[in-house]
Amino acid sequence: MLLTIDCGNTNTVFSIWNGSEFIATWRTSTEHQRTADQYFVWLSTLMGHKKIDVNINSVIISSTVPRVVFNLRVLADRYFNCRPLVVGRPDCLLPVMPRVDEGTTVGPDRLVNSAGAYDRFGGNLIVVDFGTATTFDVVADDGAYVGGVIAPGVNLSLEALHRAAAALPHVDISRPQGVVGTNTVSCMQSGIFWGYVGLVKEICARIRAERDAPMKIIGTGGLARLFEQADLLFDEIEDDLTMHGLTVIHEFNKDNT
Numbered sequence: 624m625l626l627t628i629d630c631g632n633t634n635t636v637f638s639i640w641n642g643s644e645f646i647a648t649w650r651t652s653t654e655h656q657r658t659a660d661q662y663f664v665w666l667s668t669l670m671g672h673k674k675i676d677v678n679i680n681s682v683i684i685s686s687t688v689p690r691v692v693f694n695l696r697v698l699a700d701r702y703f704n705c706r707p708l709v710v711g712r713p714d715c716l717l718p719v720m721p722r723v724d725e726g727t728t729v730g731p732d733r734l735v736n737s738a739g740a741y742d743r744f745g746g747n748l749i750v751v752d753f754g755t756a757t758t759f760d761v762v763a764d765d766g767a768y769v770g771g772v773i774a775p776g777v778n779l780s781l782e783a784l785h786r787a788a789a790a791l792p793h794v795d796i797s798r799p800q801g802v803v804g805t806n807t808v809s810c811m812q813s814g815i816f817w818g819y820v821g822l823v824k825e826i827c828a829r830i831r832a833e834r835d836a837p838m839k840i841i842g843t844g845g846l847a848r849l850f851e852q853a854d855l856l857f858d859e860i861e862d863d864l865t866m867h868g869l870t871v872i873h874e875f876n877k878d879n880t
């Protein structure tokens with residue numbers, strides 16, 4: 624079975640793919656100090672808790688945090704007896720090469736999202752991923768990642784307000800009833816929530832105007848559903864898009880190596 628690992632700047636998600644479905648998914652905070660042994664103790668405890676007794680014999684990793692990859696490699700090597708595929712490394716082939724400026728490194732999560740979205744919906748897509756950063760990935764007609772947009776993430780923006788202004792508290796994102804806040808917390812929530820709705824709409828409209836084909840908009844990341852409540856922002860919401868993309872890239876490498 625395949626272990627898919629998606630390591631973002633805030634959280635790392637592990638899923639087990641049995642060839643036709645994900646049989647389990649677990650999330651932990653991203654910490655580069657965590658060792659392979661610590662990952663394994665954590666994983667095997669959770670597997671035991673869910674009574675999952677499977678033989679993991681391949682691992683694929685996407686990491687936006689380069690420092691954690693070493694220990695995840697050791698995890699694969701020591702406990703699952705395999706050399707993991709690491710998206711973005713030369714030996715990990717992509718179904719379609721990205722078309723970006725020479726020398727640019729694209730976040731592996733964006734390459735994986737593009738591969739997953741193309742597999743499900745075909746070409747001409749905008750993938751909006753609400754993570755630590757909010758990213759927009761543009762997928763061309765042939766499935767290539769051809770660029771996009773990086774905006775500060777929702778929680779990052781709320782945290783920045785709190786840190787920079789002495790009188791602004793720590794606030795969690797939620798959908799405000801109206802726009803005009805009548806206390807500090809609702810004013811902040813309104814600014815971030817409606818500001819993000821506007822950001823997503825404006826950026827997608829401008830990408831669409833710049834492209835010569837109709838673009839489908841796919842939302843992913845935990846906050847996509849929250850924003851969708853406000854307005855019709857997405858054509859589809861795919862919670863497992865990054866994990867699906869990892870299985871697509873894994874399959875592609877199996878067939879081509």
Ligand SMILES: Nc1ncnc2c1ncn2[C@@H]1O[C@H](COP(=O)(O)OP(=O)(O)O)[C@@H](O)[C@H]1O
Binds near residue numbers: 631846
């Ligand atoms: N459903 C949700 N509701 C509220 N906050 C969420 C939800 N899903 C994720 N978040 C928050 O969004 C931020 C980004 O999370 P995540 O998608 O794990 O980012 P990354 O992939 O960059 O690690 C984190 O602060 C996380 O706590």
Ligand SMILES: CC(C)(COP(=O)(O)O)[C@@H](O)C(=O)NCCC(=O)O
Binds near residue numbers: 632687730731753756
């Ligand atoms: C933009 C990102 C920080 C988003 O990461 P995330 O929110 O998933 O943690 C990541 O994709 C990244 O580090 N990208 C490198 C630059 C680029 O993609 O162009």
Ligand SMILES: [K+]
Binds near residue numbers: 732758
């Ligand atoms: K992201």
